[in-house]
Amino acid sequence: MARANDEAAALIQELADLLSITGGDAFKIRAYEKAARAVAGHPEDIAGMDLAALKRIPTVGEAIAKKLLDYTETGTIRQVEALRAEIPASVRTLTGVPGLGPKKALQLYRELGIASVDELAAALDEGRLHGVKGFGPKSEENIRHGIEVLRQKGDRVLVGTAAELAERVVEALAPLAERIAHAGSLRRMRETIGDVDVLAASDDPRPLMEAFTALPFVTEVVAGGDKKTSVRTFRGPDIDLRVVPPDSWGAALQYFTGSQAHNVRTREIAVRAGLKLSEYGLFTASGERLASATEEEVYGRLGLPWIPPTLREDTGEIEAALKGALPDVVTVEDITGDLHSHTDLTDGRASLEEMVEAAAARGLTYYAITDHAPDLAMHRMTDAKMLAQRERVRELQKDYPGLVLLHGTELNIGPDGSVDWDADFLAGFDVCVASIHSHFAQDPADTTRRLITACENPHVNVIGHPTARQIGRRAQVQADWDEVFRAAARTGTAMEVNCFPDRLDLPADLIRRALRLGVKFAVDTDAHSVEDMRNIRFGVGTAQRGWLTPDDVITTWPLPRLRDFLAKKTT
Template identity: 50%
Template sequence: MKNALVAKILYEVADLLELEGVPFKPRAYRRAARAIEDCPTPIEDLAAEGRLTEIAGVGEAIAQKVAEIVATGKLAYHEELKAKLPVELRALTQVEGIGPKTARLLYEELGIRNLADLERAAAEGRIRSVKGLGEKTEQKIRRGLAETRGAEKRLLLGRAWPLARHLVEQLMATGLYRHVEPAGSLRRGKETVGDLDLLAVSDRPDEAMRAFCSLPDVAEVLAQGPKRSSIRLSDGFQVDLRLVPANAFGAALQYFTGSKEHNIRLRERAAARGWKLSEYGLTSADGEVLAGEDEAGIYRALGLAYIPPELREDRGEIAASEAGTLPELVDARRVRCDLHVHTDSSDGEATLLAMARAAAERGLRAIAITDHLRFAQAIPGLSADDLRRQIEEVRRRNETAGLTLLTGVEANIARDGTVDVPRDLLKDLDLVIASVHTHLRLGRKEMTDRLLRAVEDEGVDILGHPTGRLIGERPPCEADWDEVFRRAAKTGTALEVNAHPQRLDLGAELIRRAIGFGARLAIGTDAHDVGHLDFLEFGVITARRGWATAEHILNTLPVEDLLAARKRGR
């Protein structure tokens, strides 16, 4: 599968053309690169069959270049461009304030090729000497460099939502706003959020902007205008606030929710009808307002079914909307049980009783108690006897807990794929999760075999946090996921959507693939304390981003049906 390689080279060609100031081509190359990246068929197969131009965005010229990359592993055109402008555009444009034009200028005037060159020039005060740049630009670049050096700035979804809710509360408390609503990648439910976009309506805009820029936690005001302001909080996180007229709130919400690619598609669609779409509304050629007050109206006017924010990534949602084949995404209200909960019997912080009460308070109908089995001396976990006792306790508490408690366990998948669950207890366990916890860096083949063995195990109902990733810390393990999903679907093994903000595992793209193979999903918070039960919503959001409907998810079933639908119930 050479799709990733081909995409990488095409993206670089796009960058280099942009650096040269070539118009339009960069976009064409990026579009083709993205389509190839997303394409589930190996690009070399399409090339062999002469079907490259069937990919949207790939015409004759790019098809030829793709064929060359498939055949030789590189592209002469790409090498030529690199030789002409040996500039690491990607790295340089990551610095706030530097775009392709400035990068080119810096290369021609100062010979700057990469971040190290840039850093030296900034430190020596040479940037201000370039015509068109000045002292402020140099300062901005210095600050930008410091930020780029600073570690991962993106915030986990599970931390960004509470922060956003807090800010909204603070702003509303000033009495200067009619309403304030988060947009951007947060509203789309991306697993990490780079900055926060807030949208507001105010009858006293000047005061409202001042209030925003002087919130207690503001470290720096990056920009302040009558319509848009940007602040940086003391923890380095950037928040933008936009004031919009009430009659254009829907258009603004649509626009600022993005994604950028999705919006470009919508605007093209509007343009094809001779209309114009902006954050102020959808207008016809003669200026008549066709939509703007509510978001759904924009889609309706463009002949589209409403597209939920989680799908707005330009990954086929617009075509599906037009064709009326958008999935009816799972609704958070349908997910009223948590299938992965720990207690202090293993490495959790709270007692079984405390977890049960907290879950009942949150309106959950059922939780599965799934503590670790002891698989290594150093890690807290249950012995077979401990598990036997816990099963008794779960059954006892069940009568007074105010919700259904399911017996369960999170077993470990050993390096060879065997699962350590005590077989004589299987009949007493409502739910068996099996997860990988160690040896996550195996080669693709070995890891695939290992996961397949666990999936085929008749005692395993759910494959827990399948890829083992920790967002921002540990990459997903390598495996032939298509094969894992195919076998999971065939055996009835559910795939976990681990809702812990640092895991979100499976992630959205793999979820979409998994349900494409007909696999079932099981959402669990992996709660190790009572507060973690709130993570459930992030699991639901992630499932929605993966185009999942209620039918794909075990949690949406009443308990008896759930038990019948799990693998060992079939």
């Protein structure tokens, strides 16, 4: 059975989606989206809460609290039911196509009767969108690309969703296992995950399997057994639990972490040495087991150092390992600062004081508050508001002697590469992040010039979420990335690795290209709430997949070195 918080949050998010289709008020829609995230992340169960208790959930006002009360009393939200009756489910499916949007999806349904992604693809091929108001050649091209993005995602979920589910499984089953961990593509920190793989070690698998199938979020047992059980979950990925003997743990963890291509390469090394490698261990031709207890032992008997899971994609890690040239990849423990975060002054869900306290609790040595600038009008930023926040940051600094507070901003990169505020005002910030928030379908040449212009701005220190993608929802902007990266290296502008699970931007493939061209990187949470700070692990995982070391990441540097890097932009 699903947790009440999850079901209620899904209904509130659905309400926001439905209102966006019908042209509802943008500020109200954003309020619903914030509330949905807050309810899903709230530690207490909302079942049984009264109106007053519901209103104490951050970002939940009285109107939304009444809707939550409606859910806890009836199992649904009546406004959602009414809008469902008004808007066909097929139209809601179409809104998932990146580049289409809710209003255009409704327009296509009403004017052309298009009610599915397949029908939309067919209509494009048949030229039925020609002449429809608002759908020119560029729109059609963007929609085609959006369909491709959606189909590539398929039934996969974001790494954050998969990680949360895997952690709940591991926590619930840990008392019954000698060892337990997630494996597969989640351990390799892939951007999206198909099935979640959990591996446990025990001589008695039956209690583990029984407890696994009885977990509250399990909706169906697909297959059961003593070695492997597969289940389906409520609004989440399928989960496979494998149980192996404790003395096979290391070999099994290596095998079930993958990737398949990486495992093929390690098995080839074993075969050339006259050995056999499986999930049970590394064996001689006569069946003698040489290694199995730990991954380090297995790799060592193959003549390799231990290879971090995030590198196991057969993209050069075997060759580097054989040469002793594997990177000492950055870890969460290496991160000493955060240069991108938001408060409730703009679109954050926590106060400045709460965010600073959380940053101190993380053990950071420096922390930047970077609320949005005035070009994003919906955030209603003014010079006076920003200056008042700066003064409050300076006051708070007295209470945190072990944490250096930096006052910054996230600027908007306009279509021509310009940013909010003039040079004199920008000079007052400790750090400036600049990001693309609009005009995502711009011509690649124009986008290239746009990003290079931002890099050349002496006050821009970091390009935030550089490709502007949202995984499964919006494709990355198109640009000559090598030219952008050369400009970033030349001007001393860091490229961000944004930690949000639906961004992970720069992606790993572009990180490696930028790294070869001399770019430095900032692994930032872009946190909009205290809970978002936990996303640091996903950004670090992406940085590892891009082969970054601590020296490549400015948010691992001590403050004096960071200040030198930032100062070089203004000299």
